[in-house]
Every structure is written in structure tokens, then in C-alpha cells.
Amino acid sequence: MKRVLQILALAVAIFAVVFWLAAGAQRGWTKTSIPVRSVDEITGIEGITYKKQFVPGLDFLGAGLLGAGFLTGVSLFFREKNKTKTNRTSIQQATTKII
Amino acid sequence: MTKQFTALLVLTALGSSAYAAPLTFDFKDPKGVNNAVFKLDAPLEAISGSANGITGTVTFDPEKPGDTKGKIVVTTASLHVPNSMMNEHMHGGQWLDVAKQPEITFEAKSLKNVKTTGDSTSADVTGTFTVKGVAKELTAPIKLTYLKGKLGERVPKMNGDLLVIRSTFTIKRSDFGINPSAPQDKVSDEISITLSIAGASPR
Numbered sequence: 001m002k003r004v005l006q007i008l009a010l011a012v013a014i015f016a017v018v019f020w021l022a023a024g025a026q027r028g029w030t031k032t033s034i035p036v037r038s039v040d041e042i043t044g045i046e047g048i049t050y051k052k053q054f055v056p057g058l059d060f061l062g063a064g065l066l067g068a069g070f071l072t073g074v075s076l077f078f079r080e081k082n083k084t085k086t087n088r089t090s091i092q093q094a095t096t097k098i099i
Numbered sequence: 100m101t102k103q104f105t106a107l108l109v110l111t112a113l114g115s116s117a118y119a120a121p122l123t124f125d126f127k128d129p130k131g132v133n134n135a136v137f138k139l140d141a142p143l144e145a146i147s148g149s150a151n152g153i154t155g156t157v158t159f160d161p162e163k164p165g166d167t168k169g170k171i172v173v174t175t176a177s178l179h180v181p182n183s184m185m186n187e188h189m190h191g192g193q194w195l196d197v198a199k200q201p202e203i204t205f206e207a208k209s210l211k212n213v214k215t216t217g218d219s220t221s222a223d224v225t226g227t228f229t230v231k232g233v234a235k236e237l238t239a240p241i242k243l244t245y246l247k248g249k250l251g252e253r254v255p256k257m258n259g260d261l262l263v264i265r266s267t268f269t270i271k272r273s274d275f276g277i278n279p280s281a282p283q284d285k286v287s288d289e290i291s292i293t294l295s296i297a298g299a300s301p302r
Contacts, residue, residue, distance in 0.1 A: 035181065
């Protein structure tokens, strides 16, 4: 369980960083729509409409890294079962050899 | 007889041009291009958005641009920022209270420092700006561009003129009771507004 949580934490952190970087490393808040500008040829006015698009911001990156930190923290409450098993197995093997 | 008739026609034409009524421009834009951009530049956060629900009428006399008067109305619910949660907060009771205050208006009363070059007029407009039910008098620089006979090029099968109005001015949100207790390092007290609108006067 400990290992699973740590791997999950790493995956969450990597996903948050890669997604934030790939979407343009937006330094402000996360955007759920982006402005689309078009110029009216007669009046010269730049019209603005909005297109739905998710652009992760620093809050998204922060939440991702915080989530990863939380998972890592939770993982510390679990004991490593595999390590104990390995130790026991090696002790058993040594005992068997001696016998 | 023909000479008298011609003279009468010329006099009538001169008379009508001398007392030509100012043109009325309707700012409900069928193309939806008219917009007002707002920017708040706080030390910790910059917020920008726009509004496109613009209506209103302006009377403009090409011979006397200094006599321009009118009222521009912005539908409060049309104010948009790119973050949906921020948008909800902005429309809520603490900020713009869209449900109770559906309109932001500016009523132009007088123009000063009028300078006309060709079809363009620059001036300082004084009028009443109303946001969230609070009305304040303000003066802002304005540029009017009269595009005679250009309506047909923009809206097919229509004849008439266009009037483009551009203005950039600053207001303080605390003056209009827009969540005055909000921290100014996060949400700037000063709001810069840039208005770019075109009105039509069909013939």
C-alpha cells in the first residue's frame, strides 16, 4: 500500500507539472474559457467572443503538487510489508542452509 | 416659371441643410462586435474581461459634434472573465449583483475640448456613470468617428451612416460599492474600462 500511494503521488505530481507546462505554463488562475478576437473591417473594432477551453493555471499546479504531497504523507502511515517478508524469507533461507 | 421653380428647389435644399436634424445612432450591434474591456491590475493578481451586451442611442450632428448626447447601456450579466468560478463571484451580490442591478449605464451630457479633423472628433465627455445603482459624474476622453454611408458595407441591404465611439477611462470600485472590503492587493480598486462601440443610423 505504501509503495502504491507513493507511485500515485509521483504520477499526480508529474501529471500536474506536465499538463500545466503543455498548456502554456499559465501563471494566473485556471481559465475555463479563452477570448477569441476578430477585427471588424469597416469600424476597426476588435470584437471579443469566448471559446470554452480549459487552461490550467498556477492554482491547478499547486493543487496537483499539494495532492501529491498529501498522498506521500499518507503513505508514511503504512508499513512496508514486502520488506518484512523479504527479511523473514532470507532468515528462513539462512536457517535452512545451516540445518 | 422654370427659373422660379429651380430657385425654390435650391432655397428648400439650403434651408433643409441649414436646419438638418442631428442623426440618431442605435448601438444595438447586429454583428455583436461592440464591447467594453475591463482590467484590474492588483499587485498579486491581474484580472481582465469584457462585456458585449451593449445597447443605447446617441444623437450626433456631423456639423456640430460638440452637441453629441446619448446613453449607452451595458447588460451587467454580459460581463465575462475567463474563469467560471470568478465569473460567478463577479455576478454575485457582493460584487455586481446582476440579479438586482441588471444594467451599467453612461449618460453623456456635454462635450468639452472638441477637436475635429476630417471625420474624427476628439473631446472630453462629461456624464453620469451608474454601476450597482450608484450614480457618479465623470469626465472621460472620447473619440468619435463618423463613417458616412458605410452602414451598407457592414449590414447588407441597408443604407445609412455609422458612428464609432472609443473611450478609455478609470473608475474606482469602492466609489460604486463593488465589494469595497475586498483586499486591494488581490483585486485592484481601480478598474480601467475601454469602450469600443459602433452605432448605426439607417436612412
